[in-house]
Amino acid sequence: MSKHSPEIFQTSLVGERMATFCGAKGNKLLFTNENKLLTSWLPQSMKKVLMFAEKMESNMDLDFTFKRILTRDVFSPEALRSYVPAMDALARDHMARDWKPNSVVKVLPLSKKYTFELACRLFLSEVDPRRVKKLSEPFAEVTKGILSVPVDLPGTAYRRAIRAGEEVREELMRMVEERKKETNGGEGKAPDFLSKILMVRDGDGEFLNEKEICNRIVGMLVASYDTTSSAITGVMNHLAQLPHIYNEVFKEHMAIAQSKGPGELLTWDDIEKMNYSWNVVRESLRLTPPAVGSFREATTDFTYAGFSIPKGWKTFWTVYSTHKNPDCFPELERFDPSRFEGSGPAPYTFVPFGGGPRMCPGKEYARLEVLVMMHNVVTRFKLEKTIPDEKIVYHATPTPVHGLPLLLHPHRK
Template sequence: MYIALAYTLPVVAIVSFLLFLKRAACDNNTPPGSNGWPIVGENVDFGLLGPQKFIKKRMEKYSTNVFRTSLLGEKMAFICGPQGNKFVFTNENKLLTSWWPKSLNKVLLFTEVINKDQKVVAPLLANSVHDILKPEALKQYVSVMDSMARKHMATEWAPYKEVKVYPLSQKYTFALSCKLFMDEDDEDKVAKVLENFNIVTNGMISMPIDFPGTAYNRAVKGGKVLRDGLMKIIATRRHELIERKEIARHDVLSRMLLVTNEDGKLMSEKEISNNIIGLLVASYETSSVAITFVLKHLAENPHVYEQVREEQMMVAKSKQEELLTWEDVEKMKYSWNVVRESIRLAPPGQGAFREALIDFKYAGFTIPKGWKIFWNVNTTHNDPKYFPDPERFDPSRFEGSGPVPYSFVPFGGGPKMCPGKEYARLEILVFMHNFVMNFKLKKLIPNEKIVYRSTPVPAKGLPVHLYPHGKN
């Protein structure tokens, strides 16, 4: 035994040394950075610091152009700054392609029906989903948004002196998404889907350790319940369509049930579920976070609140009791600048993943084929070179020509720019209109901590005191 070990150990040492030299040679010209700890990489640092501090620290230490790290079990390059954003957006499907972490797919989707490129909302986004998110189509949804926002204010806000903004904004945006994408407005059914959706989103970007008691394990279980619930909704709708009971519906789900692929086959219910979940992730969570931080910033900046209210009063005075229209929303110029400044400081979407299709050079470094790329809004949104005094809330930054190109990128850019940008704009502005017409607000926790899950959220849900207009 000892003789065998005496021969084996030197061989193992030599092989390990050769592998190390090979790895070092391959990594010799890759971006500077750290892979962190074995297995866990830099996930812990990313979670503890939050994206903004994590990125700032590494840009200062390694490079303002690009640095490497290891997240979600993958070698990853962060491409930074306006030039980095431009590089990513203009090289879609040339040097880079979309990529989703397998750990997220496991939580959210029926993985057996994902295509090889791991695209969630596949060809349909170019057809029915894009159609429903075009400005021409969205015009008819403004009145639905306003009607639901009015009801939401009357039932969820007006009866109370104190509320938590984040869970209420979640309730509103999720109900709206369910109505517009699935024509589903059964409050009990929507509430049940939302409950499981929150379990999923709270744990889907945690360490992908699927052991009982972990956030990721809860997310996996919640994802199964979520998918089962959606499958029941989809199966019921398919039955209704077959029976010709609901031929007048024009929501995304109904379109998906009728769309055929190149072989003339209808999409399977699992494929439709994946598409609907992709839409809900994109539309609901980011919008609810955006609304939460808009109200946070209005509470912290009373002079801004007053200007928003003045603008919204002008819109209201031009009407009687009619619901808002597209033309009304187009008048909300200052309010939209407030929203943009809010999502600059607290971006709901942190960025997106890509995968290198081939070896390529960037800023003098080699990004090997197969490496993952993460473009992130925090490489520019808080940089004083592009936003002087970046911590100050200043909507005037967006007047005139606005920020430097590719420095303000909450919706991405290029061919993969978020198709729901206009939807989000309408949803947030309609909500703002209804809120400021009814209430002022004051934060109950002045220095509430912000925590990072899949998005930044106030740790206690942003509790506020409401002051209805016309009352003490």
């Protein structure tokens, strides 16, 4: 940015010429011109890990259909309301099973375990722990290697990710075939994501084949697994580091807990009372965003800030060009939840979920998931970092090198 332009510069990423857009204006242009100047794009190396090769090309009509399923069914207001008690029940199980028996826990692997089990339960109606484990173990290898150097040789992270991706798809194929037999072409036993996409037809009026369905499920699991567990880990890291923030969050959640009857699960109305906690989450997402940005492809020649972007060029935007910009967020390294009070940051500056037509459709789902986990942790424990200066490295998401081990101090009853 300092060498070329604070608005746009050219580089090379994943073997492609890349126009990198910077700042709020660049974000706005990319977010508001989907299917006009730009279209979604993934590097071939990522597709090779995630998808069946013969079904990797995007289909705009199907993409629109799936987005409609997500917004109208899977992430509709009614569905989201129903998810809150299910999230809370599973979080309580995880507290009893994986947190309470231990004095020290590693937050990142436990968060991944929770988010993956929840996604399997809500989107696939899969509750068998053995089946979930059969999916989650190779899935962890997929996310570790998906953005590694794409060298397909034995011993590399990329080769392990490819092999793990094959295992995931094989298991999903079995699940899809089983569900098809159960439904016999009708609506499934549960109104979940899988049952909805089984009813989707292509442009010729044919039901989608199993491979296309698996590709869509993999995309759904990737989106609901790695980024959300990273968000939870980032929040717990900040709560452990900043006692004054933790204390305010604790007060808010204890007031909610004390308003509930014995064993009563959280509801949507309880989530709506977590205003300060959500500001804390957003400030954590600003400082440690789970996704650093995303790619697009230019569908026509256009100019921006005096530069020409030819058709076929790839583009990239990154959260850091605004999240870590002092013009957008003064005292940018200071953790300050009050930035999000009132009207909050200027448009297109706070973009952990993207924006425009391509804004993450699971944004509200992620909000519920993180807040429910916060509630279950802070009402049970005070947190202390065992490695105060633990480093964070970047794989697909920000990753504490030791998994964020925290010492748990249970509250006295």
